Each structure stands twice: as structure tokens, then as C-alpha cells.
Amino acid sequence: MPIISLIVIAFGDAGEVWPHLISTVLPRAVVTTAWLMLGVGILTIVIGVSTAWLVTMCRFPGRGIFQWALLVPLAIPTYIVAYAAVDLLDYSGPAQNALRWLFGFKNARDYWFPEIRSLPGAILVMSLVLYPYVYLTSRATFLLQSACALDVSRTLGAGPLRLFFAVALPLARPAIVVGVTLAMMECLNDIGAVEFFGVKTLTFSVYDTWLNRSSLAGAAQISTVMLLVVLLLLWLERRGRSKQRFAVTSRRYQALPSYQLTGIRALSAFLACLAPIILGFILPALVLARSVMLHWQDNLNTDFFVAMGNSLLLAVCAAILTAAIGTALAYFARLHNSMFVAAITRISSVGYAVPGTVLAVGILIPIASLDNLIASTMRDWFGIATGLILISSGAAMLYAYCVRFMAMSYGAGETGLQRISPNLDAAARTLGRSPFRTLIEIDLPMIRPALISGALLVFVDVMKELPATILLRPFNFETLATLVYGQASLEAFEKASLAALTIVLVGILPVIVLSRTSGNAHQDEDT
Structure with a gap:
């Protein structure tokens, strides 16, 4: 859309x-x-x-x-x-x-x-x-x-x-x-x-x-x-x-030759x-x-704590939403192995390649139209003036985050489900479990580490996201990223250094995850 x-x-x-x-x-x-x-x-x-x-x-x-x-x-x-x-x-x-x-x-x-x-x-x-x-x-x-x-x-x-x-x-x-x-x-x-x-x-x-x-x-x-x-x-x-296909010629991995410097x-x-x-x-x-x-006295103020609360709220909500939707898509693709389903899931996860500014421009009009429809309906039917509740509540930002970072949650769910034998799901189905109960009782407990990793990556990226947040945020709504951006634009970056340092400390979390998952494929000893 x-x-x-x-x-x-x-x-x-x-x-x-x-x-x-x-x-x-x-x-x-x-x-x-x-x-x-x-x-x-x-x-x-x-x-x-x-x-x-x-x-x-x-x-x-x-x-x-x-x-x-x-x-x-x-x-x-x-x-x-x-x-x-x-x-x-x-x-x-x-x-x-x-x-x-x-x-x-x-x-x-x-x-x-x-x-x-x-x-x-x-x-x-x-x-x-x-x-x-x-x-x-x-x-x-x-x-x-x-x-x-x-x-x-x-x-x-x-x-x-x-x-x-x-x-x-x-x-x-x-x-x-x-x-x-x-x-x-x-x-x-x-x-x-x-x-x-x-x-x-x-x-x-x-x-x-x-x-x-x-x-x-x-x-x-x-x-x-x-x-x-x-x-x-x-x-x-x-x-x-496209034309690069390489295969390992031996059936088992060997220690790579190395150079002692x-x-x-x-x-x-x-x-x-x-x-x-x-x-x-x-x-x-x-x-x-x-x-x-x-400049700690200039940093420890109400603006910092409000921005941190807003950032945490948005990041947690976006992580939960993308994890739920991404897992549902991955499980749906697991149940229905067809080109149509594969195309849908592929399109739904391509948002990560689209810049945040592009998504913000494309999201504003449909969200604003829906907002106006809701406002006019509530005013005509119930006499209530709601205003633009989707934009003013931050729902537009959550929508943008879900579109942009869905690939992470979907990839985590897909990777986790691929490691579960289809025989387990088949056994559960023969014992009378529905697909939904199979997902809740069998699959989700087994893929929980993968889902947590995917949600963590979304959480950190939302904390750092700037382009979409600037363009879609409500009036007088600050996150840590926009607080840093605003103070730097005023040539007063030192007043937002604590907010910037907080973003950096949060950003270390996915680095720890990556450092664990990208370890050596070969068991060679370090000197």
C-alpha cells in the first residue's frame, strides 16, 4: 500500500x-x-x-x-x-x-x-x-x-x-x-x-x-x-x-590453512x-x-526521560507486532507451500530495502485518509470529535516500523521453523491438534530463541530509526533519535549526548547476538 x-x-x-x-x-x-x-x-x-x-x-x-x-x-x-x-x-x-x-x-x-x-x-x-x-x-x-x-x-x-x-x-x-x-x-x-x-x-x-x-x-x-x-x-x-555457484569438494570441513604472522x-x-x-x-x-x-546537568532533564520513554514504548510495541506478524507469515508459508504464498511472504518482507523517507511519504496519505474517515464517522454518528487519532497516537510510526523491519522477524521465524522436523507437526495433527494449537504448543516453545533474537534486532533498529520517525511523528513528540537530531541541528549536540550514548549502549545488544551467531564454522585454535 x-x-x-x-x-x-x-x-x-x-x-x-x-x-x-x-x-x-x-x-x-x-x-x-x-x-x-x-x-x-x-x-x-x-x-x-x-x-x-x-x-x-x-x-x-x-x-x-x-x-x-x-x-x-x-x-x-x-x-x-x-x-x-x-x-x-x-x-x-x-x-x-x-x-x-x-x-x-x-x-x-x-x-x-x-x-x-x-x-x-x-x-x-x-x-x-x-x-x-x-x-x-x-x-x-x-x-x-x-x-x-x-x-x-x-x-x-x-x-x-x-x-x-x-x-x-x-x-x-x-x-x-x-x-x-x-x-x-x-x-x-x-x-x-x-x-x-x-x-x-x-x-x-x-x-x-x-x-x-x-x-x-x-x-x-x-x-x-x-x-x-x-x-x-x-x-x-x-x-x-546469479551465475555464481560454488560447492565444498569434501564431505567434511577441514581446518583452513593459515599464515603465522x-x-x-x-x-x-x-x-x-x-x-x-x-x-x-x-x-x-x-x-x-x-x-x-x-554537560550531565543539561542532559538529565525531563526531555531526556520523556524521549527515552517514547523510544522504549515504540520499540517494544514494534518488536511485539513484527514478531507476531512475522511468525504468522512464516508458519502460514510452512503450512501452504505454494508460489502464491511464497510471493506474498516475499513481498511482505521487502520493506527493509525501502528507505524510511520513502515509506513515510507512502504511508502518510492512506493513514491520513483513514484518520479523516474515522474522525468524520465519529462526528456524524456519535457527535464526538476524535481528531487524527492514528497520526497523533503514533500508530503511523508503528505501521512504518512494521513495514520496514518485518524482514527481521519473518527471517527469524522462518529460520526457526526450518529447524523443526515436519514430522512433529504431523504427529500433533494426528493427535487432534489444530494448526493454531500446534503452533502455540509445539512450535513456538522450540523457536523461542530465534524469535527473541529477531525481536531484539527490531527493538534496537526502532530505537535508532530516524528518517521515518522525523516525518511521521506527532507534534511535540520526541524519541531519543529525534532529540539527538534536533539538538545537533541547533549546534547543541552536547545537550543530547546522553541520549546519543543511550542509543549506542542499546545498539551493542545485537552486536553481542551477531558475535555469537557468526562464530567460526571451523574449529581452529587462536593464538
Whole structure:
């Protein structure tokens, strides 16, 4: 429904908006977005693939810690890292203050310092947060590679670099494409970081056109361009994997051949894995902690506790709703193995690929129409003035969260149900249990860990979600994410540092889950 609504708004009677957008807004926004996504794609590949290869195939001090520590940048949303980076590297920040004190510079004209609020700055910051997507998929593939193929390559004289570029990298290409696609989609969805850096992407243009220029039709038309970009990314991801089929040649896994690094090589590998962790997590976390300690009185106020309560309420409700609907869809697909059911479940879980701004534009009109219908019905039939209860109550935000994050709950339910033998369900049915009672009494207790993991991921993502929340929230309704965004827009990020740190601490939860579920497929010992 949001997609259909979006298309109707975009191609309805919008006057001369579309020609104006084509001649003024779209060319620059499309080019900027393309450069941003290209830069993030290249840098995430470099960081994610290289670190995944090092911790998988090489032995050096700290390798066991880096295997899970390289995931921790996922705990920080891109917009919070952007605010922390500006706070650290701006003219009045600690980095430039230390530089002026060290060399005796008087003002900015006495020295050169890279401008963080720029397109290259946005590319660097986003890559440091999003590279774990590539790291996860690449490492999983490296772990599952055939030890026989690698052994044969080494027997034929391939050194470490040639083995990586000639054998391992081509085998991992499908997984790398998946990881880069996810990173690019997150890059396209971002609004807080790009606005703070002054990078006018398509997402920023939707926000600016809708709220600042009061043109919903224009925002819908830009959203259709974003939707085309998403479809292009999905097509490229499918095409990148379509003709890639690899199989392990042995019936049992063998320990992967590894390289023992010593001296300068071990130090280089250690620093290569440590750098993205420091830049993508430790430094931003330290900036937040320092700001909280210096401005704790400005942070511990009513606004913070109200925003935290709103965030927790929305996150819990969204996690429960998506878990229930996702499990029902997965169980329905288990009962009815048909192309029609498969198509329905696939469509229902594709919302994660759609940026939050696009969903918000598509959701607003049908929700507002339903709200007006309810209000007019209650007024005409019962004489009660209800107002716009769906939008003012936050139901529109919950709807957007369910659409966007349904894939997580559905995937968790589907994965859990696949591990249950159909014979158990058949036995329950023969004993007189209905499908519903079978699900409640047999299946749900067995898939509870998977459902909890999926609900946890939804909970954390709702806590961090910014684009859809900004566009669909009721008046004077703040969450932790919007509180951080609002204060940063006023150049008063330090007043929301506690809210930002809270989001980071909550974001560590899925990292712990991922670090447990993405362990070694091969039982090799760490040094």
C-alpha cells in the first residue's frame, strides 16, 4: 500500500512540480547520492574484506578479539558518529585545539585541516560504520571455503596475496556483493549524517521538499527516484550472484590453512584491524562519554526521560507486532507451500530495502485518509470529535516500523521453523491438534530463541530509526533519535549526548547476538 500510494501521489495532479525538480533539484541530488554510495561502497569493500581475510586466514596477536570487535561499529548509528566526528574535528574541537597549541597557530588561516563537513567526510564516516556488513558476509564465506582448493593453490606456488586475489576473492564475490548492497541501502536511507555534513542527497531532498517547501507531491516524486535506485541495487545484487555457484569438494570441513604472522607483518595486521574499531567506535564513544560528563546537568532533564520513554514504548510495541506478524507469515508459508504464498511472504518482507523517507511519504496519505474517515464517522454518528487519532497516537510510526523491519522477524521465524522436523507437526495433527494449537504448543516453545533474537534486532533498529520517525511523528513528540537530531541541528549536540550514548549502549545488544551467531564454522585454535 505505501508503494502504490507513493506512485499515485507522484504521478497525480502535481502541477509543474516535476519539471521544476528535474531542472533544479534532481540532477545535483542524484549525482551527490551516486558519489556518496560509490565512495561508501569502495571503502566498505576495502575495510570489510581486508579485515575479514586477516582474522580468518592469518594468525597474529589479538586476532581472537578482533573477530567480534570488528562488529562493534554497528552499534552506533551513522548520524551519531557524524555528530561526534564534527565535535572532535571541528575548529573548536579537541583535535584542532591540540594542533594549535602544539605548533603555536593563532587561527585557521595559519594551517590546513581537512573539512569534515563535506562529501569525503560523509563517505569516510559512513564507511567506518557500515563496513561490518561487508565484514560479516565476507568472513562467513571465507570460513566456508573449501580447504582443498586453498591447499591446491598453495601447492601450486600461490603466495598469500595471489591466493587472496586469484582464489579467495572470486569465491567470495557473491557475499561481498550482498554486504555492499546492504551498506549502500543504509547509506541511501541516512538523513541525519548527510544533513549535518551539508551533503544534499536524495533523502535530504525528500525531507527538504516535504517539510521546508511544503510539497508532498514533490517529495513523492523524489521518493520514486529513490525507489528506482533501490530496485537497481537489488537487481545488481541478484545479478552479481546469479551465475555464481560454488560447492565444498569434501564431505567434511577441514581446518583452513593459515599464515603465522610475525614482526612487522603481525604489527601491520594488528593495526589494520584496530584502526576501524578506534575510528568507528572507540573515538565516537569517548567523545559521547566526555560530553556527558561535562554537560550531565543539561542532559538529565525531563526531555531526556520523556524521549527515552517514547523510544522504549515504540520499540517494544514494534518488536511485539513484527514478531507476531512475522511468525504468522512464516508458519502460514510452512503450512501452504505454494508460489502464491511464497510471493506474498516475499513481498511482505521487502520493506527493509525501502528507505524510511520513502515509506513515510507512502504511508502518510492512506493513514491520513483513514484518520479523516474515522474522525468524520465519529462526528456524524456519535457527535464526538476524535481528531487524527492514528497520526497523533503514533500508530503511523508503528505501521512504518512494521513495514520496514518485518524482514527481521519473518527471517527469524522462518529460520526457526526450518529447524523443526515436519514430522512433529504431523504427529500433533494426528493427535487432534489444530494448526493454531500446534503452533502455540509445539512450535513456538522450540523457536523461542530465534524469535527473541529477531525481536531484539527490531527493538534496537526502532530505537535508532530516524528518517521515518522525523516525518511521521506527532507534534511535540520526541524519541531519543529525534532529540539527538534536533539538538545537533541547533549546534547543541552536547545537550543530547546522553541520549546519543543511550542509543549506542542499546545498539551493542545485537552486536553481542551477531558475535555469537557468526562464530567460526571451523574449529581452529587462536593464538
